[in-house]
Amino acid sequence: MTVSIVLQFVIVLAAIWMGARSSGVGLGLWGAVGLLVLVIGFGVSPTSPPIDVMLIILAVIMAASVMEAAGGIEFLVRIAERVIRANPKYVTIVAPLTTWTFSFVAGSGRWRWPPSPRSRRSRRARWRRRRPP
Secondary structure, eight states, X not given: OOHHHHHHHHHHHHHHHHHHHHOTHHHHHHHHHHHHHHHHHHOOOOOOOOHHHHHHXXXXXXXXXXXXXTTHHHHHHHHHHHHHHHOGGGHHHHHHHHHHHHHHXXXXXXXXXXXXXXXXXXXXXXXXHHSOO
16 A cells, blocks of 8 residues: 555545534535545546436435425324334334334435424323332
8 A cells, every 4th residue: 555545545534524523515515625635636536426326315305305295204203103102111112113114114314303302202201100209
């Protein structure tokens, strides 16, 4: 391994680390900065953009958006709430399994944020019932 490859690897890791710290759009911006440093500093030629991957991501986002606009996410949340409330004793097992199942069925984990408060309410209600007066 040459020093150039190690330096390039360190730059890529630094760009990923900085992007992860800033999150959101910052992740893309730091990726662009890392690519710019590799292109200008090391003369690496960038390849063509991964169009297939971009189209798959676009399709998943579009499907999730349509499901939300049609009320599908609220429907999944109601089902998840019923399942979790039916088994409050096993909420630590049932809630992750419900989340995984719906993420698998929906094709995206984007739906998982709406049921979080309901899961917390179910845990609090169970805790209040168990708590001695």
